[in-house]
Amino acid sequence: MDIRELRLFKHLAGSLHFGKSSRACHVTPSALTRIIQRLEEELGEKLFLRDNRSVRLTPAGKVFRTYAEDALQRHEVLQADLLRTDHLGGEISLYCSVTAAYSILPVIFQKFRSVHPGVQVNLQTGDAALALTKLQNREVDITVAALPDTLPEQVEFLKILETPLVFIGPSAFPETVVLQGGQIDWLLTPVITAEFGLSRERTDRWFREKSIVPNIYAQVAGNEAIIAMVALGCGVAVVPELVLAKSPLKEQIDILAVTPQLESFSIGICTMKKNRNLPQVEAFLSIASSLCSKKGLGVSSHP
Numbered sequence: 001m002d003i004r005e006l007r008l009f010k011h012l013a014g015s016l017h018f019g020k021s022s023r024a025c026h027v028t029p030s031a032l033t034r035i036i037q038r039l040e041e042e043l044g045e046k047l048f049l050r051d052n053r054s055v056r057l058t059p060a061g062k063v064f065r066t067y068a069e070d071a072l073q074r075h076e077v078l079q080a081d082l083l084r085t086d087h088l089g090g091e092i093s094l095y096c097s098v099t100a101a102y103s104i105l106p107v108i109f110q111k112f113r114s115v116h117p118g119v120q121v122n123l124q125t126g127d128a129a130l131a132l133t134k135l136q137n138r139e140v141d142i143t144v145a146a147l148p149d150t151l152p153e154q155v156e157f158l159k160i161l162e163t164p165l166v167f168i169g170p171s172a173f174p175e176t177v178v179l180q181g182g183q184i185d186w187l188l189t190p191v192i193t194a195e196f197g198l199s200r201e202r203t204d205r206w207f208r209e210k211s212i213v214p215n216i217y218a219q220v221a222g223n224e225a226i227i228a229m230v231a232l233g234c235g236v237a238v239v240p241e242l243v244l245a246k247s248p249l250k251e252q253i254d255i256l257a258v259t260p261q262l263e264s265f266s267i268g269i270c271t272m273k274k275n276r277n278l279p280q281v282e283a284f285l286s287i288a289s290s291l292c293s294k295k296g297l298g299v300s301s302h303p
Contacts, residue, residue, distance in 0.1 A: 001042060003075055006036050006068045009047070012036065012139030014053040015064045039064075041150050069138055070251050076278055090279040091120035095135070096144035098224055099243045104144055104160060104267070115287065119280050129197025135270055141281050146198045146240075147266035156160035156276070158269045158285060160292055161243040165202060165262035166255050173233030177256065186259065190217035191236030193227055199223070202262055203238045217237045227253060 045060035131145035178188040217235040
């Protein structure tokens with residue numbers, strides 16, 4: 001087995017989806033299948049259980065995943081040590097939402113690239129609610145995520161900013177928000193919620209504490225998509241104020257006066273503690289921490 005095969009296995013062990021891993025790793029599904037079969041033949045153990053609906057790691061696959069992660073990290077440290085000069089090399093992978101990509105990361109990227117131009121940065125964007133999952137699955141080295149109520153012990157969190165969670169409604173469709181005695185009638189007002197994640201958890205808790213069963217219109221992945229649906233008059237929703245502030249649709253959105261207010265989001269950079277052994281990750285976190293302490297990120301959480 002070689003490093004490339006270990007990387008492909010590691011990605012598949014995180015995604016548990018041959019199609020997603022083949023696209024992300026730029027190999028054909030048939031080539032990925034052959035590589036996994038070759039690893040299984042070499043080890044004498046099945047690594048994955050597959051049927052028409054799912055892919056799962058076998059007990060041997062879970063053991064081998066730990067080996068692969070350790071071997072890949074040792075390989076990266078070795079490469080960094082062998083090439084250690086004034087210019088750091090290697091690569092670093094990050095995952096964040098689209099909003100974080102153009103509002104939080106640019107200043108960090110600019111500084112990091114100026115100091116370490118030899119490091120290759122691989123950026124993935126998607127639903128912010130998936131950030132910690134992708135990190136814990138070892139799909140990426142660093143994520144930008146909201147601080148959960150309970151931070152996993154093996155995850156390190158560097159706080160960047162705090163942003164309120166706000167209820168929003170459509171400016172052009174005021175009839176979407178049904179009022180009763182000056183208060184929102186939640187039985188008649190359609191609500192768009194996140195499919196999962198911290199925003200969904202806090203929204204559900206808010207309704208539960210007020211003994212309200214909301215009129216759910218849709219469950220949507222991604223705050224940007226939620227804002228778009230609200231702007232179209234499909235319903236009201238809860239989003240981080242930072243996302244609204246950076247949205248091209250913000251002029252079509254009203255922030256609703258709803259009490260009590262939801263608990264704010266703490267947004268930060270996350271990595272697995274063991275990733276601090278990688279000089280690229282340590283360098284990135286060092287620069288991010290320095291900029292945060294100097295308030296040099298230029299990010300506002302208010303529209």
